[in-house]
Amino acid sequence: MPSFDIVSQIDPQEVDNAVNNVVKEVETRYDFRGVNTEISFNKKVNAVNIVTGDDMKIKAVRDMLITHFTRRKVDPRVLDFGKVEPTSNGQLKQEVKLKEGIDKDTAKKIVKMIKATKIKVQAAIQDEQVRVTGKKLDDLQEVITLIREADLEMPFQYVNMKK
Template sequence: MPSFDIVNQIDLQEVDNAVNNVKKELATRFDFRNVPTELDLNKKDKKIDLVTGDDMKVQAIRDLLISHFTRRKVDHRVMEFGDTEPTSKGQLKQSIKLVEGIDKDTAKMIVKMIKDSKLKVQASIQDDQVRVNGKKIDDLQAVIQLLRDAKLELPLQYVNMKS
């Protein structure tokens, strides 16, 4: 029976490349001269720590991260920006969490959308992914198209297609 998995995965190597490219660009930008700026990726905790001078610089780095993620073909919706907090040195600090996997509420919504579409497929939640089974590959492709058109806030990938 044909099946595939709906997942939300992050290529951490591409994220690392994007963060390094942002660091290189910050080193050459005039508006960041004489402003101590730290941008660190913690692969283990899947978060990016940012420390810089003021709100305008935080917004500039956020925009740079989004553009470099897009260039590296990593969906920028995986970044969850935290609140900015003042540091003891008069700078601002922000944590950016990288969201991987599909949470239970979103998975339930995906399963409900698939069931409401009246396609002859079965969807089941398995940990942080959704497995879809069906008799015809055309039905599975219709499910993929349905989810692409749904404009969910999470980027989804469709992997492990078996026929």
Template sequence: MPSLDIVSQVDLQEADNAVNNVVKEVATRYDFRGVHTEIKLNRKDKVISIVTGDEMKIKALREMLIAHFTRRKLDSKCLEFKKHEATSQGQLKQDVAIKEGISKEMAQKIVKTIKNLKLKKVQPAIQDDQVRVTAKQIDDLQTVMQTLNNADFDLPLQFVNMKR
């Protein structure tokens, strides 16, 4: 029976490249001259730390991050921007979490969406942080993939391990 896995993963190397490109762009931008700006990716915790001068610069960095993630073919839905806070040096700090994996609640929404299609012989099953879908025909799996791509979930979904 054909099957596929629905996952939410982020290529950390591409995320690192996107962050490095933002650092290079900040170094050349006129509006960041004379302002201490720091952007770091903690690969272990999957958190991007931003420290800069004021709220406008935080917004500019946010837009740059989203743009560079998109250029690197990473979905910007995986970025979760936390609230910014003041530092002791009079600057602002913001953490950006990189979301990976499908939570239990989101997996249940995905399963419900698949079951609402009312396709015969299509069975979704939640397995840890992914959803496995098995079907009698490969066309049914493609219908499921198309429906989930068009649905608006708050995280990027990838389809892996498609077996015939």
């Protein structure tokens, strides 16, 4: 029976490239001259750490991150901006977590949406992904279109299409 998986993944290499591009842009921008700004990507915890001078600079770095993620074809909806906190030396820091995997609530919403359409497919939650199985490929493609048009605050990829 044909099937595919709905997943939410990010390419760590593309994220690293986007962060490096932001670091290069910060080094060349005039408004960041004389301000100690650190931007680092921690692959182990899937987070970007920002340390800079003031609130305006934090907003500028946030905008640059969104821009460079879009350029590298990484959906900026994976960025989960934490709250801005002061550091001991008078600067501000912010942790930006990268959302990966489909949480249980979102997976349940997806399954409920699929069942509500009465398309002849089965949807099953498997860890951080949803597997959709059906008899016809057209039904599976209809489900992909449904998920793409749904306003869920996550980017999804459709992998392991088996015929």
